[in-house]
Amino acid sequence: MAEKNGRILAVDDNADILFALKMLLKPHFEVIRTETNPENIPRHMAEESFDVILLDMNFNKDAISGKEGFFWLEKILENDPEAVVLFITAYGDVEKSVRAIKAGATDFIIKPWQNEKLLATIWSAMKLKSSRREVSHLRARQKEINTLMDQPFADFIGVSPGMQQVFKTIRKVAGTDANVLILGENGTGKELVARALHRHSLRKEESFISVDLGALSESLFESELFGHTKGAFTDAKADRPGRFELAQGGSIFLDEIGNLSLPLQAKLLTVLERREVIRVGANKPTPIDIRLISATNMGIKQLAAEGGFRQDLLYRINTVEIDLPPLRERPEDIPLLADHFLQLYGQKYKRRVDRLGAGVIKKLRDYPWPGNVREFQHVIERTLIMSEGDTLSEADFQLSSHNSTQEEFGLDTYNLDEVEKRIIEKVLRNNAGNVSKAAADLGLTRTSLYRRLEKHGL
Structure with missing residues (x-):
């Protein structure tokens, strides 16, 4: 048997109608609450959340205007703007029910109802409630994301003159x-x-x-x-x-x-x-x-x-x-970035780092960071994961040798064109001349690599 779900509140001054509703709905839904006095609607809504509320349009025997139904519809929507309300109405009140939908009701059920049609209407209303909840959740999530992103420049931070100039330019041209x-x-x-x-x-x-x-x-x-x-x-x-x-x-x-x-x-x-x-x-x-x-x-x-x-x-x-x-030209931003990423990954991995050991900032400043902030971020994340204790020491940071690239490629020059040429030659050799694989290793498209090969006469 399929698991029952759905929470229904039915409000009608006719106890016989409520009993009939409860007997019909009980096999299909998890919770059925019934209420003859609409004054108790706020209490029910405060105590629990309902997927669908069935609401009678008229609560006094001599009242046929539907004003009470409209009044309580308004109160329900004030309490929960995402509420899904179905009016229970007599055949002659269909015109009023259509007006009620314009006022915020989702649909209406005509008395006497057909069981299959009533169940289908409630199931549809439940799907609508589920969609509204999802939209509400996404809106709340997006609002939170926007709040975080609206901090001056999110995780794009820096106090160095170069970065301050970048921020200044962004402010000038963004609009x-x-x-x-x-x-x-x-x-x-x-x-x-x-x-x-x-x-x-x-x-x-x-x-x-x-x-x-x-x-x-x-x-x-x-x-x-x-x-x-x-x-x-x-x-x-x-x-x-x-x-x-x-x-x-x-x-x-x-x-x-x-x-x-x-x-x-x-x-x-x-x-x-x-x-x-x-x-x-x-x-x-x-x-x-x-x-x-x-x-x-x-x-x-x-x-x-x-x-x-x-x-x-x-x-x-x-x-x-x-x-x-590049990061190597703004060493004064290193402490800020370190603090930012330590907090970020400390929350992510449930790790607390109270401080950086003596000499850590100097070690981070002295490293040339060829991969810039992206590399810095990965180093902080890896170090936080692999370290122990609440203090990070110099030994916790495993940084490659400054001259590793120069030694690996046998560089005796800092001329960028010459460096690029030798690197391409090295990567091509490593890939036995396969241009596609070499381009992938270099982070280039094949077209871009061909242009560089032509440029360097390779």
């Missing part, structure tokens, strides 16, 4: 629709900047859509960004909007935009200039209203000067530029 280009090494927090720009913009109630262009193949670029129609290609089994359409009214964040090939750059530029997209397989353009935020870890200006990135697209995407400093 505009200016296109923003975020520059910075991997792990510096480029997406955090993009989200902060959106969160403080006039578009904050709309979507924020993030796209990692470095992970998109040439063949998927148009379908993912611009959408496609059913039958446009073999696997297109239904119409599908692209990321630009999903970001309608909000912001779209194009990460690693420097990885785009010249043909794809041309297609993106056309969309930005015309403010419209054409789905793959379609002829009719779809207007778009988005705020564009882009980011790259590449020297995009040098790339443009060398012909690897379109100058006209660069002008289009960087109305305002935000340059994120």
